[in-house]
Amino acid sequence: MTDAGERVPTRREVLHAIGVMGGASVLYQAMATMGHAAETQFAGPPNLSGARPGASVLVLGAGLAGMLATYELGKAGYTVQILEYNMRPGGRNWSLYGGDTYTELGGATQKIGFAPGNYLNPGPWRIPYHHRTLLHYCKAFGVALEPFIQLNHQALVQSAGAFGGKPQRYRDLAADWDGNVAELLAKAIDNKGLDTAMTAEDRDRLKLALREWGFLDKDLRYVRGLKSSRRRGYDRPPGGGVNGAPIPSEPIPFKDVMDSKVWATIAQHMENDHQTTMFQPVGGMGMIGKAFGRQVADKVRFGAKVTKIDQSGGAVTVTYTDLASNTVQTAKADYCVCTIPLGILSQIDLDASTGLRAAIAAVPYSNSVKVGLEMRSRFWEEDEAIYGGISFTDRAISMISYPSGGMHSAGPGVILGAYTFGPASYKFAGMPPEQRIAEALEQGSVFHPGRYKEQFIGGAAVAWSRSPFTLGCCAQWNEDTRKEHYQTLVAVDDRIVLAGEHASYVGCWMEGALLSSIDAITRLHKRALEA
Amino acid sequence: MINLIIGLALAAGAPPGEQVYQQVCQACHMANAGGAVGAGRIAALAADKNLKYPEYPISVVTGGKGAMPWFRGQLTDQQIADVITYVRSHFGNNYKGIVTAAQVADSGVPAPHESER
Numbered sequence: 001m002t003d004a005g006e007r008v009p010t011r012r013e014v015l016h017a018i019g020v021m022g023g024a025s026v027l028y029q030a031m032a033t034m035g036h037a038a039e040t041q042f043a044g045p046p047n048l049s050g051a052r053p054g055a056s057v058l059v060l061g062a063g064l065a066g067m068l069a070t071y072e073l074g075k076a077g078y079t080v081q082i083l084e085y086n087m088r089p090g091g092r093n094w095s096l097y098g099g100d101t102y103t104e105l106g107g108a109t110q111k112i113g114f115a116p117g118n119y120l121n122p123g124p125w126r127i128p129y130h131h132r133t134l135l136h137y138c139k140a141f142g143v144a145l146e147p148f149i150q151l152n153h154q155a156l157v158q159s160a161g162a163f164g165g166k167p168q169r170y171r172d173l174a175a176d177w178d179g180n181v182a183e184l185l186a187k188a189i190d191n192k193g194l195d196t197a198m199t200a201e202d203r204d205r206l207k208l209a210l211r212e213w214g215f216l217d218k219d220l221r222y223v224r225g226l227k228s229s230r231r232r233g234y235d236r237p238p239g240g241g242v243n244g245a246p247i248p249s250e251p252i253p254f255k256d257v258m259d260s261k262v263w264a265t266i267a268q269h270m271e272n273d274h275q276t277t278m279f280q281p282v283g284g285m286g287m288i289g290k291a292f293g294r295q296v297a298d299k300v301r302f303g304a305k306v307t308k309i310d311q312s313g314g315a316v317t318v319t320y321t322d323l324a325s326n327t328v329q330t331a332k333a334d335y336c337v338c339t340i341p342l343g344i345l346s347q348i349d350l351d352a353s354t355g356l357r358a359a360i361a362a363v364p365y366s367n368s369v370k371v372g373l374e375m376r377s378r379f380w381e382e383d384e385a386i387y388g389g390i391s392f393t394d395r396a397i398s399m400i401s402y403p404s405g406g407m408h409s410a411g412p413g414v415i416l417g418a419y420t421f422g423p424a425s426y427k428f429a430g431m432p433p434e435q436r437i438a439e440a441l442e443q444g445s446v447f448h449p450g451r452y453k454e455q456f457i458g459g460a461a462v463a464w465s466r467s468p469f470t471l472g473c474c475a476q477w478n479e480d481t482r483k484e485h486y487q488t489l490v491a492v493d494d495r496i497v498l499a500g501e502h503a504s505y506v507g508c509w510m511e512g513a514l515l516s517s518i519d520a521i522t523r524l525h526k527r528a529l530e531a
Numbered sequence: 532m533i534n535l536i537i538g539l540a541l542a543a544g545a546p547p548g549e550q551v552y553q554q555v556c557q558a559c560h561m562a563n564a565g566g567a568v569g570a571g572r573i574a575a576l577a578a579d580k581n582l583k584y585p586e587y588p589i590s591v592v593t594g595g596k597g598a599m600p601w602f603r604g605q606l607t608d609q610q611i612a613d614v615i616t617y618v619r620s621h622f623g624n625n626y627k628g629i630v631t632a633a634q635v636a637d638s639g640v641p642a643p644h645e646s647e648r
Contacts (some may be wrong), residue, residue, distance in 0.1 A: 005625070016542070023573075082556050085569075085570040087635065105559075105561075105567035105568075105569050105573060106561045106565075106567050107567075305570055340570070341598075342597075342598070343598020343599075344570050344571035344598070345573060346597040347571045347572055348571075361596075361597055362602035363603065364595045364597070364598055364599055365598045365600070366600070367558060367600075422556070422605075423554070423605070425558070426554060426555045426556075426558040427554045427555075427558075428558075429558035429559070430553055430554060430555075430556075430557040430558045430562070463558065465558045465559045466559065466567070466571075468567075468569025468570055469569060469570045470570075471559075471569070471570075471571050471573065471598040472598050476600060478643045478644060479643075479644050480643050480644050481643070
């Protein structure tokens with residue numbers, strides 16, 4: 001951009017100016033925006049070595065953070081043992097399959113009846129392409145990945161306040177949103193609305209851009225025509241022979257597009273964590289937990305409920321109840337990597353600094369509910385050509401997601417029938433599992449009336465607030481607690497270091513658990529060598 | 532976090548705190564307020580001596596405790612007062628007196644500063 005008489009600042013000057021005015025974090029963000037910063041903090045596996053002979057580490061929790069710590073510290077020469085509350089590895093990385101049984105807090109037990117190959121991922125379900133740590137270990141441990149469809153233009157958007165509650169195609173709404181915004185912006189330019197903001201030359205360039213980006217006609221109008229139909233689709237699509245000529249479709253009035261609040265859906269897809277390409281393991285997210293579990297299989301003690309962590313006398317001594325025999329036992333090591341979720345850890349008798357104990361107690365956990373609905377056929381594919389992706393609603397279920405695996409097969413298939421946030425999560429979690437399933441079926445049927453309930457076979461529902469091994473979904477930091485407690489929480493406390501998504505800024509993602517673990521064991525190893 | 536301000540019609544004759552309990556609290560504390568035990572523990576609110584003085588439940592509900600999030604800013608002070616009144620007079624608790632929104636305003640923990648999501 002050039003303006004009369006004004007020298008254009010160089011990129012270096014711009015970066016410098018931002019750095020002076022906004023501090024390093026703003027500079028980092030600006031650099032990331034301009035493509036000069038990395039999209040991950042992963043610099044490769046930790047490559048630790050040279051542990052003192054006989055040195056030992058006790059790891060608490062066989063989730064991804066704990067298992068990665070065990071694997072890497074084992075390679076470095078430590079004797080490592082894991083204590084895990086559950087009877088399986090993986091923690092929140094987990095899939096429910098047919099034949100599985102799950103008992104939540106309060107005692108409700110579900111026997112999952114899904115067909116072979118079908119599953120619900122109660123926890124993580126998608127992997128961003130830039131979560132390099134997780135991708136690295138998936139490759140190293142032989143976890144096969146396939147694309148996860150996040151954005152599907154053919155999927156639906158539904159809200160009570162628009163179109164009489166009738167769902168619309170994301171394609172139509174997104175196209176008409178962009179098209180109308182482009183037309184309005186072009187009008188603003190013609191009405192001299194941007195004269196002070198841009199040069200005449202750039203205003204002309206922007207008008208050309210708006211015409212292309214918004215699929216406007218030659219008069220910069222977003223109207224029914226072959227141009228707009230190239231994005232939003234046709235009333236009669238192009239074909240062969242006599243009736244081959246396409247018939248364009250009519251854009252939705254802009255007021256109705258506004259009512260749909262489609263921008264919220266568009267923005268969700270735009271987020272860095274949701275951008276193409278996303279992945280999922282073939283056969284369920286739990287394949288990752290299982291693969292990590294195989295790497296540390298001889299080192300895990302399952303069914304161990306930790307009750308006390310002591311680090312007096314130059315060692316860490318952990319007291320736990322062996323759930324199978326209901327006996328109290330102890331395990332001892334030189335050091336400890338503790339990945340127990342903070343809500344649970346805050347209730348455990350922990351011998352650590354006042355600051356660390358205060359930090360552990362200061363971080364509450366979010367809640368979420370996921371419901372899987374198994375359908376007899378993949379009618380969303382057969383009837384509506386929806387292959388994977390997400391339909392969004394302002395109902396409590398918030399979305400339904402179509403399976404990205406096994407596309408174009410006969411079925412049955414499992415739809416993610418609810419992924420709740422905020423107040424809706426409490427409401428759903430307070431119901432018995434069968435009522436959550438019934439409610440999800442009822443709410444989700446708005447997208448596929450007639451088919452949804454008719455094709456339903458059975459479901460599974462997991463409420464994280466009633467999860468026996470986490471007491472919630474993810475650590476819920478805010479600006480105040482980050483400032484006051486985060487550095488204390490991640491610091492090595494004599495012989496103990498914490499790891500997990502809660503000890504990261506990539507909260508609620510598997511990547512956060514792994515990055516936290518690598519950082520924690522790297523510092524613990526250093527501490528051990530200096531001792 | 533989304534503001535709850537539950538706007539649902541009350542069943543005739545139901546105590547005003549009941550719906551808040553059912554739609555929020557029982558997600559963890561269970562429908563019978565019995566709590567639960569797994570790797571950790573969810574406190575039972577049934578026959579709970581800690582409810583004797585309203586100040587304690589007010590501080591926990593507004594400020595959170597351990598895994599339990601704060602509810603200041605998610606529930607109105609009136610909703611918080613109602614649900615505490617409800618729990619203090621149900622589930623084997625027989626504490627007298629109605630907790631008021633003014634008491635919640637007076638002794639509640641302010642909502643934390645939310646980071647932009």
